[in-house]
Amino acid sequence: MTHRMPWSARLGLALTLLFVLLALVGPWLAPYDEAAVVGDVWEPFSAAYPLGTDQLGRDMLSRMLYGARRTIGIALAATCLSFALGTTLGYLAATLGGWVDAVLSRLVDTLMSIPTLIFALVVLAVLPPSVTVLILVMAVLDSTRVFRLARAVAMDVVVLEFVEAARLRGESLGWIVLREIGPNTLPPLLAEFGLRFCFAILFLSSLSFLGLGIQPPAADWGGMVRDNANAIAFGLPHPLVPAAAIALLTVAVNLVVDWQLRRATAGRGG
């Protein structure tokens, strides 16, 4: 499969895997603790501090490595949860139809008529800023997109003969959703997973950047951009380091998704 991958998708895949690896082992590679003050404020890149130090004199590289785990981990958790929620409800809406479909679809329409960031800000005004709350808010808001896609692809499958046959055999709803519809709707949902994961990374980073996501002193990439923002006025590139890491990761994932989408359309002769 991989030998026909274009170089851009290979590069994207390699970078994505590298980031995931860093997220897994990062804290063990980090030379210092994420909260340890080890040097002066905003020290330049050097052998001792490869990415310099931050606004409190903490090692940037160590914080980047700890932050990788937090940023990628939370985004991944939120994406998985939003897929679990979105696909379950989407399949149910498509299989059951009737008022279940009508109620769920109208609810999702309404949720989607408010920009995600705006609604998240509204909810975060009253909810406590904890990691669980962040994951839940991101997952629920993002599951609307997954719901729409899952419902749309499942709609195409529900009308096919083998589903009708399963229904006539008297299979349970759970069987029909898991064994008949699920496997037949997987490929389009996989490409969407990459897109939603990118969105989750950007969304989480934006919230942290606005000071409403992960709270200090815990390191995460969006929050590090915010913490070091003032350095830029002194001509120091410090806030660009975590910002570039976010950009690089999302571009990498998008390169893979783009290839997947292209392949899907090529297969359909479009």
Place this chain on the structure above:
Amino acid sequence: MHPILALVLRRLALGALSLWAVSLLIFAGTEILPGDVAEAMLGQSATPEAVAAIRRELGLDRPAWERYLDWLVGLLQGDLGTSYANRMPVAELVGERLANTLFLAGVAAAVAVPLAVGLGIAAVRWRESVLDRLLSAMTLSAISMPEFFIGYALIYLFAVTWPLAPPIATVYPGMDLAARLKVVVLPVAALALVTVAHMMRMTRAAILNVMESPYIETAELKGLARSRIVLRHALPNALSPIINVIVINLAYLVVGVVVVEVVFVYPGLGQLMVDAVAKRDVPLVQACGMIFAATYILLNLTADVLAILTNPRLLHPR
């Protein structure tokens, strides 16, 4: 009634309905979810008596539906409530900020829309050329980059390394237009970079879609110049999806403005809302949320109505 008028009216009614549903959702989002405003405002020092006193003072001891009706009636009359943080009318706090945000988004749109459509047309005209590939690669990266990365990169390059524009977009009441424009150069560039990519990609796709039609092949076989085919034959029929994409991107602009305002310390509505969330100033958050959501819905509504009005098949029913 003319069928098109009926369609437009139905779409408008649907828009009003979704505005109402959104007001319900925004109110519910701050009221029904666990998490108590009074406790949050008091923080560590929350004794039960103090919490009860605050709740009474803010009117939070009344039933939620009663407060919702009050809030909704107030909204319809232009009364946005009173801020918890400084007891000022929310409408007063919002007014100037909203004007600033609309100015920023307006200038960004004035730059981004012609640029995106122009580049989209150029990408079709010289399809599969270096330009087309370059634009395609640029859109992919621009779409996936966070706004704050683009913002700070612009500051680092064009305000610090080569001081061409101010790094911080300070505006104040009574500032003249030329000075304002000069100050918002970088935030406008950041917003434009983010939106141009998507609009250009969709413009290109819309025109390419029309280019598949048999009548374009006829035009090609007649020996017409490629520019003429793209501009005079394909573009007019691709206008409707292009308009749609433009309006949807304008709606996106209104949201993207939140992060960009914070990057450039621009005194707009987004910055105000973020500060209000940090201070847990619920009435102010609700009002800002409602304004952003209403703008978003109105723009999407405009996109739909324009799509109806530019559809020749609907305009000339048989």
